[in-house]
Amino acid sequence: MTTESRPLLPMASTGCSCCAPSTTDDREVSAPPTAELSARTDSYAVEGLTCGHCVGTVIEAIRALEGVEDVRIDLQAGGVSPVAVTGSTTSAAVRTAIEEAGYSLATS
Structure with missing residues (x-):
């Protein structure tokens, strides 16, 4: 029986503590900064x-807005895709960015 070896995912050199290489085994857990708590989605x-190219285009357009912290899209190819935007930017700015990227908001 042979054991399949899978390539390891690259570790982040900076960023979150769960991915960054650690020099010790002690992990500290702290509350997120207050600014993160005030962000809305x-x-x-x-x-x-x-x-995926369409998704990338919309994400790039929205991330270019001031105050955007995160953008997540659940692609529903050819249908209506939910887009979640976290941050302090305005809804009007997000709508404009989506439309300028060549896409439209679904009407309810």
């Missing part, structure tokens, strides 16, 4: 996304 329904 708004949801949008976007039509016309059909592939």
